[in-house]
Amino acid sequence: MTPSFLSGRASIRTMRPRKPTDAFLLKAARSVVTQEAGALRLVAAGIGKDFVCAARLLLAARGKVVVLGVGKSGIIARKIASTLSSTGTPSVYIHPVESLHGDMGLIAKEDIILALSYSGETEETTRLLPLLAKEGLKIISLTNNPDSKLARYSDIVLRLNIRNEACPYNIVPTSSTAAMLAVGDAMAVTLMRVKGFDDSNFARLHPGGNLGKLLNLRVSDLMHKGRENPVVRSGSTLKAALTVMTGTKTGAVSVIDKRGRLAGYFTDGDLRRSLERGKAALSSPIDELMTIKPICVYPHTMAIDAARLISARKIDNMPVIDRKTLRPVGIIDEKDLLKEGLI
Numbered sequence: 013m014t015p016s017f018l019s020g021r022a023s024i025r026t027m028r029p030r031k032p033t034d035a036f037l038l039k040a041a042r043s044v045v046t047q048e049a050g051a052l053r054l055v056a057a058g059i060g061k062d063f064v065c066a067a068r069l070l071l072a073a074r075g076k077v078v079v080l081g082v083g084k085s086g087i088i089a090r091k092i093a094s095t096l097s098s099t100g101t102p103s104v105y106i107h108p109v110e111s112l113h114g115d116m117g118l119i120a121k122e123d124i125i126l127a128l129s130y131s132g133e134t135e136e137t138t139r140l141l142p143l144l145a146k147e148g149l150k151i152i153s154l155t156n157n158p159d160s161k162l163a164r165y166s167d168i169v170l171r172l173n174i175r176n177e178a179c180p181y182n183i184v185p186t187s188s189t190a191a192m193l194a195v196g197d198a199m200a201v202t203l204m205r206v207k208g209f210d211d212s213n214f215a216r217l218h219p220g221g222n223l224g225k226l227l228n229l230r231v232s233d234l235m236h237k238g239r240e241n242p243v244v245r246s247g248s249t250l251k252a253a254l255t256v257m258t259g260t261k262t263g264a265v266s267v268i269d270k271r272g273r274l275a276g277y278f279t280d281g282d283l284r285r286s287l288e289r290g291k292a293a294l295s296s297p298i299d300e301l302m303t304i305k306p307i308c309v310y311p312h313t314m315a316i317d318a319a320r321l322i323s324a325r326k327i328d329n330m331p332v333i334d335r336k337t338l339r340p341v342g343i344i345d346e347k348d349l350l351k352e353g354l355i
Contacts, residue, residue, distance in 0.1 A: 047178035051187035058173040066152045066168045075122030077103035082136045084185040085128040092196030099200045100209035108136040125151040130188045132160020141165035232311035235332045235342030246275050251294040266331045266340035267302050273338040276302030310335045319354040
């Protein structure tokens, strides 16, 4: 008699087409996403008083959140810990096995435990929880089984309400891991909003990479300033303005009044339009050709906001002015924003 596990493996092979059509591949992929989306709707509907109690417990915590999990739950636990930490709730992932072999020293009495296990019966995790409970630590569990060992040792149980995995054999962790991740994200963002954790706090914790650029890079970091910031006085001729522009290679020049404040802005585009209208003579006053009240930004403006403005207005550059004195202190150019990947 053929063992059942062999017959099962054979049936899996026979159900897989040798040369799958595009239609088969698309149907299979969409089915997974659709099933996981349905599972998340059930999870959302099930969020209730237990979630509120868990959120209040975490808000009142004097220590950190210690997230536990093994296998796929462990991978999700790492992500939840990372998201909590990056949104203003100090958190750390600890592997239950490592905890049983010395890493319990990382857990303080003020900490809150968040334990993940779909079945609620994961041996490595359930062995650890009684020890943590003896220490008086509060335990929140995230599981699909409210009658499990994990749930029995927990002060608060967040139930997933998953009926089936998005897998034809209901084996591969798919809907369950998506649900765990979603609940973790929901908790992190909820706490973030209650704490008033804003983009400036986020920027402080994310200084590197593209995200760091988006959150930390300001116009003052990229603008052309000093000798690279072309400026002429009101009443100067077009010839004088062109000389200054050519010397700095910015393709624009700021025009200032007697008090040094920005009076106008003249660009290569203004020059072309003036030539087309037959109004551009080298002796022409720059005041007659410049753009009055040009679009401008301040040095502390986020570079990404300047990039969006340049893209929306379809301009190559714009002056940067001091907010108090209204004097031009630089020019921000599209090319510099492109180099930083902001456009």
